Amino acid sequence: MQPFTSIADLGRGLARGDYSARELTSFHLERIAAADGLNAFIRVTEERALRAAEAADRRIARGEGGALNGIPLAHKDIFCTEGVATTCASRMLADFVPPYDATVVARLAAAGMVCLGKTNMDEFAMGSSNETSWFGPARNPWDRGRAPGGSSGGSAVAVGAGLVPCATGTDTGGSIRQPAAFCGVTGLKPTYGRVSRYGMIAFASSLDQGGAFGRSVEDVETVLGAMEGHDPLDSTSAARGPTRRNGAARTRIGLPAEYWSGLPGDMGDCLLAAAKELEGAGHALVPISLPHTDAAVPAYYVIAGAEASANLSRYDGVRFGFRAEEPKDLDDLYRRSRAAGFGTEVKRRILTGTYTLSVGYYDAYYLKAQRVRRRIQQDFLQAFDEVDAIAAPVAPGPAFELGAVDDPVAMYRQDVFTTPASLAGLPAMSLPCGFVGGLPVGLQLIGPPFEEGRLLALGRQFQQRTDWHLRHPEV
Amino acid sequence: MQDWESVIGLEVHVQLATRSKIFSGADAAFGAAPNTRACAVDLGMPGVLPVLNGEAVRMALTFGLAIDAEIARTCRFDRKNYFYPDLPKGYQISQFDQPIVGAGVIEMEFDGVTRRIGIRRAHLEEDAGKSLHEDYPDLTGIDLNRAGTPLLEVVSEPDLRTPAEAAAFFREMHALVRYLGICDGNLNEGSMRCDANVSVRPRGEDGLGERTEIKNLNSFRFLRQAIAHEIDRQIEVLESGGRVVRETRLYDPRSDETRPMRGKELSEDYRYFPDPDLLPVRVTPELLAEAGARVPELPRDKRRRYRDEFGLPDADTVFLTADPDVAAYFEATVATGCGAKLAANWIMDRVTASLNRTGLDIARCPVAPERLGGLIARIEEGVISGKIGATVFDVLWEEGGDVDAIIDARGLRQVSDADELGRIVHQVVADHPEQVGQYRAGREKVLGFFVGRVMRATGGKADPRQVNVLLREALRTP
Numbered sequence: 001m002q003p004f005t006s007i008a009d010l011g012r013g014l015a016r017g018d019y020s021a022r023e024l025t026s027f028h029l030e031r032i033a034a035a036d037g038l039n040a041f042i043r044v045t046e047e048r049a050l051r052a053a054e055a056a057d058r059r060i061a062r063g064e065g066g067a068l069n070g071i072p073l074a075h076k077d078i079f080c081t082e083g084v085a086t087t088c089a090s091r092m093l094a095d096f097v098p099p100y101d102a103t104v105v106a107r108l109a110a111a112g113m114v115c116l117g118k119t120n121m122d123e124f125a126m127g128s129s130n131e132t133s134w135f136g137p138a139r140n141p142w143d144r145g146r147a148p149g150g151s152s153g154g155s156a157v158a159v160g161a162g163l164v165p166c167a168t169g170t171d172t173g174g175s176i177r178q179p180a181a182f183c184g185v186t187g188l189k190p191t192y193g194r195v196s197r198y199g200m201i202a203f204a205s206s207l208d209q210g211g212a213f214g215r216s217v218e219d220v221e222t223v224l225g226a227m228e229g230h231d232p233l234d235s236t237s238a239a240r241g242p243t244r245r246n247g248a249a250r251t252r253i254g255l256p257a258e259y260w261s262g263l264p265g266d267m268g269d270c271l272l273a274a275a276k277e278l279e280g281a282g283h284a285l286v287p288i289s290l291p292h293t294d295a296a297v298p299a300y301y302v303i304a305g306a307e308a309s310a311n312l313s314r315y316d317g318v319r320f321g322f323r324a325e326e327p328k329d330l331d332d333l334y335r336r337s338r339a340a341g342f343g344t345e346v347k348r349r350i351l352t353g354t355y356t357l358s359v360g361y362y363d364a365y366y367l368k369a370q371r372v373r374r375r376i377q378q379d380f381l382q383a384f385d386e387v388d389a390i391a392a393p394v395a396p397g398p399a400f401e402l403g404a405v406d407d408p409v410a411m412y413r414q415d416v417f418t419t420p421a422s423l424a425g426l427p428a429m430s431l432p433c434g435f436v437g438g439l440p441v442g443l444q445l446i447g448p449p450f451e452e453g454r455l456l457a458l459g460r461q462f463q464q465r466t467d468w469h470l471r472h473p474e475v
Numbered sequence: 476m477q478d479w480e481s482v483i484g485l486e487v488h489v490q491l492a493t494r495s496k497i498f499s500g501a502d503a504a505f506g507a508a509p510n511t512r513a514c515a516v517d518l519g520m521p522g523v524l525p526v527l528n529g530e531a532v533r534m535a536l537t538f539g540l541a542i543d544a545e546i547a548r549t550c551r552f553d554r555k556n557y558f559y560p561d562l563p564k565g566y567q568i569s570q571f572d573q574p575i576v577g578a579g580v581i582e583m584e585f586d587g588v589t590r591r592i593g594i595r596r597a598h599l600e601e602d603a604g605k606s607l608h609e610d611y612p613d614l615t616g617i618d619l620n621r622a623g624t625p626l627l628e629v630v631s632e633p634d635l636r637t638p639a640e641a642a643a644f645f646r647e648m649h650a651l652v653r654y655l656g657i658c659d660g661n662l663n664e665g666s667m668r669c670d671a672n673v674s675v676r677p678r679g680e681d682g683l684g685e686r687t688e689i690k691n692l693n694s695f696r697f698l699r700q701a702i703a704h705e706i707d708r709q710i711e712v713l714e715s716g717g718r719v720v721r722e723t724r725l726y727d728p729r730s731d732e733t734r735p736m737r738g739k740e741l742s743e744d745y746r747y748f749p750d751p752d753l754l755p756v757r758v759t760p761e762l763l764a765e766a767g768a769r770v771p772e773l774p775r776d777k778r779r780r781y782r783d784e785f786g787l788p789d790a791d792t793v794f795l796t797a798d799p800d801v802a803a804y805f806e807a808t809v810a811t812g813c814g815a816k817l818a819a820n821w822i823m824d825r826v827t828a829s830l831n832r833t834g835l836d837i838a839r840c841p842v843a844p845e846r847l848g849g850l851i852a853r854i855e856e857g858v859i860s861g862k863i864g865a866t867v868f869d870v871l872w873e874e875g876g877d878v879d880a881i882i883d884a885r886g887l888r889q890v891s892d893a894d895e896l897g898r899i900v901h902q903v904v905a906d907h908p909e910q911v912g913q914y915r916a917g918r919e920k921v922l923g924f925f926v927g928r929v930m931r932a933t934g935g936k937a938d939p940r941q942v943n944v945l946l947r948e949a950l951r952t953p
Contacts (some may be wrong), residue, residue: 330560
C-alpha cells in the first residue's frame with residue numbers, strides 16, 4: 001500500500017484483494033495520526049470509518065460496489081454528518097451534532113466511500129488562510145510555517161500530505177481553488193447548482209458550492225460523478241445530466257489581461273509555462289479582457305457579507321450551539337452567546353453585511369454589488385463567445401507564512417483571481433503547475449456554466465503532459 | 476365641535492390550509508404537543524434549506540384570481556431579518572417588493588350598499604413559532620409547531636370608514652377564504668389574524684392623519700371594539716391639542732383599551748433582501764389555469780344570484796352566503812323544489828337557532844336539507860301549518876325519520892275539511908256569546924280570541940288562514 005495512489009489504482013488493489021478496504025482505511029488512519037502536527041482534521045472518526053470499510057469489504061466479497069467503494073475520504077467540517085459533530089471550525093458549533101447527513105455526505109456514502117473524519121477550515125468558511133479556525137490553522141505540508149490556504153485548508157492538506165486519497169470542500173470565493181494551489185493538489189469548484197447545498201452549512205448561499213480535492217483530475221472527476229446532481233432538498237440545485245468529459249482536439253483558451261499582468265516575475269513565468277503546455281497540446285491561446293475584474297473583490301465581500309449576516313442569525317444560543325451561561329435577559333443571551341461563540345473575522349463579516357443591508361446603505365452597497373456581479377457575469381459570457389475556456393492564476397503568489405497577512409483587506413485581496421468566477425457561478429479548477437521557491441503554484445481553468453466536462457478534459461490532458469500533480473511533500 | 480372621520484385599513488393573515496408547511500415537509504396541522512411538528516428546516520438547523528410548497532402558491536393564486544387581482548408572471552421571496560426566540564432562523568421568509576398577488580378588490584354588502592374595498596397586495600410568508608409566557612414563571616416557553624405554517628398576508632387599502640365596516644370586511648374575507656377552500660377559518664386557533672391601521676381626520680379632508688397599528692385581532696367583535704376604542708382615543712388626543720404618534724398598539728379586551736406595544740421606537744429596519752435559497756416563482760399560464768379552476772361561485776356572485784333568481788332581500792342573501800356550508804345547505808334545500816323565501820326563513824330561524832343551541836356546525840346538521848325541503852313543501856301544500864312544521868322539524872332533529880310518516884303517525888295533518896272545521900267554528904262562536912257581542916260592536920281584536928279557541932280545539936292542526944275566513948263569516952252580523 002502506498003500513499004498518493006490514484007483512486008483507480010486503489011480500486012484495482014481492492015478488487016484484486018491486494019488489501020481490504022479495512023486495511024486501506026487503517027493505513028490512512030495511521031497516516032493521519034502520524035501527521036497530527038498538520039492539524040488537518042478537527043475530528044477523526046476512526047470507529048465509524050472501520051465499520052464503513054468492513055461494509056465495503058462485504059460488498060466487494062459479494063461482487064458489488066462501484067469505483068468508489070471502499071475508497072477513504074475526508075469531509076470538510078462544513079458538511080453535516082449525522083451523529084458526528086459538525087463544527088464549521090467555530091466555537092459556536094463546537095458541540096453541534098447534526099441529526100442529518102448533507103446530501104453530499106449521503107451520496108458519497110451511498111457510493112461506498114469511507115469517511116475518515118472532518119477536516120479543518122476557516123471558521124464558517126470565512127478566511128483565505130485557515131487561520132480563523134477555532135481549532136487553530138491547518139499547516140501547509142510543503143512548509144509547516146505557511147498557510148495551507150482557505151477556507152477548505154484541512155481538506156487540501158489531507159490530500160496534499162497523502163492522508164486521504166480525496167476530500168470534499170466548499171468554494172464561496174476561492175475556498176477550494178486557493179488551498180488546492182497552495183498545497184499542490186487538484187481542486188474543482190463546480191458550476192453553482194451542480195452540487196446540492198443541503199446540509200452544507202451556509203456562508204453565502206448564492207455563492208457556496210461544494211466540490212472536491214484529489215491527486216489528479218481523474219480522481220476529482222470520479223468523486224464529482226458521485227456527488228453531483230439535482231437534489232429536491234435544494235431548490236437552487238440544477239436539474240442537469242451527469243458531467244461528461246468532453247475534450248476537443250483544438251480549443252481556444254483565453255488569457256485575460258487583467259489576471260496575467262502584474263504577476264510577480266517567477267509566478268508569471270511559472271504560469272505562462274503552464275499555459276504554453278496547453279498550447280503545445282494543440283490549443284490556441286487567445287488574449288482576452290475581463291474589464292470588471294477589479295470590482296470583483298469588493299462586490300464579493302458586500303454580497304457574501306450580506307448573505308452571511310442573515311445566514312448566521314440562527315446562531316442565537318436558543319436552540320443549539322454555544323450558549324452563554326446565566327443570561328440576565330434575552331438581549332444578554334444573544335449578545336454574550338454571539339460575542340463569545342463567533343471569532344473576530346466572522347463578527348467582522350456579520351457587521352459589514354448587516355451594515356450593507358441597512359436602510360440608507362442598501363442601494364449604495366448591496367444593490368450596487370449586485371449590478372457589478374451582473375457586469376462580471378456579462379464579461380465572462382462575452383468572453384465565452386470567443387474562447388472555450390479561460391486560463392488564469394489562482395492566487396497572486398504561493399502559500400504565505402502563517403501570520404504574515406494580518407490586515408483583513410490584504411487578506412481579502414488574496415481572492416482577486418477566484419472571486420470573479422464565484423460571482424459568475426462558473427466552474428473553475430485549480431491544477432498544480434509548478435513551483436516557486438519550493439512551493440506549489442496553481443493554474444486556474446474557468447469554463448462556461450455546466451461545462452465542467454471541458455475543464456476536466458483540458459486538465460487531464462495537462463496532467464498527461466506534466467508531472468506536477470504527482471509530486472508530493474515529505475511527510 | 477369638529478366632525479371626525481376615521482380611516483381604516485386591515486392586514487389579514489390567512490393561514491393556508493396546506494397539509495405540510497410552506498418550506499418543509501412537516502405536518503402543518505394545529506394542536507399537537509409543543510415542538511412535535513417542527514422538522515430540521517422549521518428549527519433553522521445549520522445547513523438545511525427551504526423548499527417551496529407548490530400548494531401554497533396555488534392557493535395564493537386562487538385567492539388572487541377570486542379578487543380580480545393583478546398577478547405578476549414572476550415573484551420572489553425575501554428575508555425579513557429580526558431576532559426573536561420564536562423565529563428560528565433569525566429571519567422570516569416573506570415577500571417584500573414582488574408579492575405573488577397585486578392590486579385587487581373585494582366586494583361586500585354593508586349597510587344596504589355594495590362596497591368595493593381595494594386590496595393593495597397579498598403575499599406569501601412563513602409563520603413564526605409561539606412564545607408561551609404564562610405557563611413558565613420567569614421563563615419563556617417556545618413552541619415551534621407553528622413555525623413555517625404558510626400565511627397569505629392580505630393588505631387592504633385604507634378604504635374602510637367605520638369599525639362596523641371593518642368588521643364586515645373581515646367577515647367577507649373570512650367567507651371568501653372558506654369558499655376558496657384555502658383556510659379553515661378557525662379564528663380560535665388563529666387561522667385568521669388581523670392587524671388594523673387606524674387614523675382619523677376632519678371630515679371632508681383628503682389627507683390622512685397619522686396612523687397607529689393595532690396588532691393581533693382575532694375575532695370580529697374584538698376587531699370592532701379595538702378600532703372603536705382607538706378612534707375615540709385618537710380623537711381625544713387631537714381635541715386636547717395633542718398629536719397621534721405612529722406606533723404599534725395591542726388591544727386588551729378585558730379593559731377594552733389599546734396600549735402601546737413597542738414604545739416609541741422608529742420603525743424597525745428589517746434589512747429585506749432576496750432569499751438566495753429560493754428561486755423566483757414563475758407563474759405559468761398552466762399554473763394560473765389550475766388555480767382558476769378552483770375558484771367556485773363567490774359570495775358576491777351568490778348574493779346577486781339569490782336576489783335575481785329567488786327574489787331574496789339583501790339581508791337574506793348576506794346571511795345565507797356568509798358561510799359556504801350555509802349556502803350549500805340553502806341551495807340543497809331549494810333544489811327539492813320548495814319556495815326559496817320560506818327556505819331562507821327556516822334556515823335563518825329554526826335551523827340556525829337549533830344549531831346554536833347544540834353547538835353543531837351546519838355541515839353536521841341532523842336535519843338534511845332534503846328533509847327540510849320536504850317539510851317546507853308540506854307547509855306550502857297546506858298539509859300542515861307552519862307551527863306544526865316546527866314540531867315536525869324538532870322530531871326530525873331529535874329522532875330523524877320521514878316527514879310524511881311523522882305527520883301521519885302523530886296525526887298532525889291539518890284539518891282542512893271545511894265541514895268539520897265549520898262545525899268547530901260554529902261551536903266556538905255559540906259557546907262565547909259575550910265575545911261575539913263585543914266583536915259585533917266593532918272590537919275586531921276579539922277575532923284573535925276566536926282563532927285561538929279554534930286552534931286549541933283542533934290541536935293546532937287547522938290552517939289559520941282558513942280559520943280566519945270561516946270565523947269572519949260566522950261572526951258577521953246576522
